[in-house]
Structures are given as C-alpha cells and as structure tokens.
Amino acid sequence: LLNNHKEIQTNLKFKKHFQANTSGTSGESLKFKREESADSFNRASIYRGYSWYNVNPWELNGYFWGYNFSERAMLKIRILDSLQNRFRIFNYRKESIDFFIKKLKNAKYLHGYSSMVYETAKIINSQNLEKPLNLKMVKGTSEKIFESYQDEIQKAFGQRMISEYGAAETGIMAFECPKGNMHLNMEGVIVEEIDHEIVVTNLQMHAFPIIRYQLGDYIKLAPKTATCECGMQHAIIEEVTGRIGQTVYGKNNTYPSLYFYYIFKNLASKQSFLLTYQVVQNEKGKLNFLIEQPLNSKQLLHLEHEIVVYFKEDMEFKIEHSQPITAQNKKLKSFISNIA
Ligand SMILES: [Zn+2]
Structure with a gap:
C-alpha cells in the first residue's frame, strides 16, 4: 500500500x-x-x-x-x-x-x-x-x-x-x-x-x-x-x-512471533496462568520475557518449559517477572524486535 x-x-x-x-x-x-x-x-x-x-x-x-x-x-x-x-x-x-x-x-x-x-x-x-x-x-x-x-x-x-x-x-x-x-x-x-x-x-x-x-x-x-x-x-x-511478519531469530533458525501466542495460550489452558507479557529481542539467539505478574519458582519452571518446547536449544532466554509493562504510557506491543 x-x-x-x-x-x-x-x-x-x-x-x-x-x-x-x-x-x-x-x-x-x-x-x-x-x-x-x-x-x-x-x-x-x-x-x-x-x-x-x-x-x-x-x-x-x-x-x-x-x-x-x-x-x-x-x-x-x-x-x-x-x-x-x-x-x-x-x-x-x-x-x-x-x-x-x-x-x-x-x-x-x-x-x-x-x-x-x-x-x-x-x-x-x-x-x-x-x-x-x-x-x-x-x-x-x-x-x-x-x-x-x-x-x-x-x-x-x-x-x-x-x-x-x-x-x-x-x-x-x-x-x-x-x-x-x-x-x-x-x-x-x-x-x-x-x-x-x-x-x-x-x-x-x-x-x-x-x-x-x-x-x-x-x-x-x-x-x-x-x-x-x-x-x-x-x-x-x-x-x-x-x-504476521515479525521474525524471531534463534542462533540457527528463525521463528514466527506467533510462537509467543502459543506459549502463553498453553500456560493459560494447562496451568490456568493468565499472564501479561512482552517479549524483547535485542540479539539473535536471545530473548527477554517481561511478565507483569509475580511468578513463583514453580510457575517460572512451567514458563521455561513452554519456551523450550518451541525454541528447543536454539534460544537463550531471560524471564523478568513483576514488570510494570502496562504502565509505559504508550501502545503495548507483545513483541519488540530491535534486530535490523
Ligand atoms: Zn452475538
């Protein structure tokens, strides 16, 4: 257009x-x-x-x-x-x-x-x-x-x-x-x-x-x-x-950003966790998961498990919980890629 x-x-x-x-x-x-x-x-x-x-x-x-x-x-x-x-x-x-x-x-x-x-x-x-x-x-x-x-x-x-x-x-x-x-x-x-x-x-x-x-x-x-x-x-x-169209870069492969939707949907349906999230990628092969809610160690394990199901060994990731992501005074994007 x-x-x-x-x-x-x-x-x-x-x-x-x-x-x-x-x-x-x-x-x-x-x-x-x-x-x-x-x-x-x-x-x-x-x-x-x-x-x-x-x-x-x-x-x-x-x-x-x-x-x-x-x-x-x-x-x-x-x-x-x-x-x-x-x-x-x-x-x-x-x-x-x-x-x-x-x-x-x-x-x-x-x-x-x-x-x-x-x-x-x-x-x-x-x-x-x-x-x-x-x-x-x-x-x-x-x-x-x-x-x-x-x-x-x-x-x-x-x-x-x-x-x-x-x-x-x-x-x-x-x-x-x-x-x-x-x-x-x-x-x-x-x-x-x-x-x-x-x-x-x-x-x-x-x-x-x-x-x-x-x-x-x-x-x-x-x-x-x-x-x-x-x-x-x-x-x-x-x-x-x-x-559509935002690419997530692993160390070796690329993935659709729709994967995040499935990861959190699985958590909602299997564990009844309803999470507000924002995923940020600054480097290939690395992801930052920002979660609004506080997570206990068991919940963290469930989330880690779901992430690994989708990205296997191809991605390093960090999870930061208790993050004020909805208070940023701007449009909330669920995935931000800073890779040119
Ligand atoms: Zn109706």
Missing part, C-alpha cells in the same frame, strides 16, 4: 472527502483519502456496536490514548474532546488520576488502549478509589486484550472489557456482542481467512479501494454454522491471534 498508494488513490471526484492516516506496522505512515459517505458508514457501523450496549455516541465518555503532547496540542485536544463529550487521562500523576476518576462517576462508557484501561482499573482497585457505577460499556481497541486484564477490569468497572477490531485502511471489521462473540461487520467488509491470515475487502471505500488486502493479522473464523446466543446472524471471528 505504501509503495503504490498514488496508483490506488482514485481520480474519481467526491463531494467531500477526508484525509486518513495510519501509523503502519513499519512505522512509516500511510496517508489516503476517504470519501465522506464511507467515513460515515464506518462510524455508523461502530455506533451499531455501541447500540448493543445501549450506548449513545454522544454520551459522556472517558478515553485512553497515547499522550506525549505539548501544552498547545493538549489544549486543542481538550477542546475537541469536549465537543465529543469526552475526557481523557494525560498521565498517571496522582492529581490527573483523581480528576479522571471523579469524572468517571458520570461517564456512560470507557474506551481506548486496553493496557491503559487495565492500568487505571488496577489503580482504582489497589487504592480503593470510588468505582464508577454508570458505565454501560468498557471497550478496548488497537492493542491485544490480555485475558489477564479481565479480573481487575471486572472488579473496577463491574464488567469485562469488550473488543472492537478495526484498522484505518480497512474500516471496522468486527465488534464484540454482549454474549462475548466478535461479529463481523458483514455489510461493510468481506473477511476471508487464507492460511490463517486475514484478507479484507471493504465494500464502501471507493476513493482508496481496499480489495482482498492482506492486513497482516492471523485470525481464526468460526465455522459458518456457528450461532450466537445474542441472535445476530453475522459471522463470527473467533480469534485475532497476532501480527
């Missing part, structure tokens, strides 16, 4: 269009035009998801996003936020958190980076702060939602965090229903699973058409016969398993 975006961008004329941006996995951002009708359709698709929780988009909401802003940028953001009846947290300083939690009392929904929602839930629980009682929906986007988040979130906000799956290039692809299934936005996109990989066609965007686009996520679609208790007929996406 980056290399050919000029050719993809249509020369059709639209009454009105917007500039859209994506940060892109490569770090390079892609700019493209999206016509007003496609943009509105996309927003309506998201708001349909909200309606399943009786949430109206104009209701007061708390918002979590990255926040390395200058004073000037912050002022602009505050004005834009207030137009959308939205407030956000800019840092984890005590006065900011107190202010945010006070505002939460009247909020109807919360959304944004899942690691930040989780971090705030932990603060509410550990400091015994007043819990917001009026929330109808807590939604995580843009980051992996670790199952290990859900206990704290349930305790702080009285409900599980639900998931929305979308990308700037493709629009919204799925939204979780109150029965816990991710329903495809079938009126807006065609989603195919080919070799475990998602292939997306957007049905609205003509200014910058997206046709059978390999977005770069591994997914698992539910069988066509699967049904949901909520009664909706929309197909179900069982799982977004991870990003």
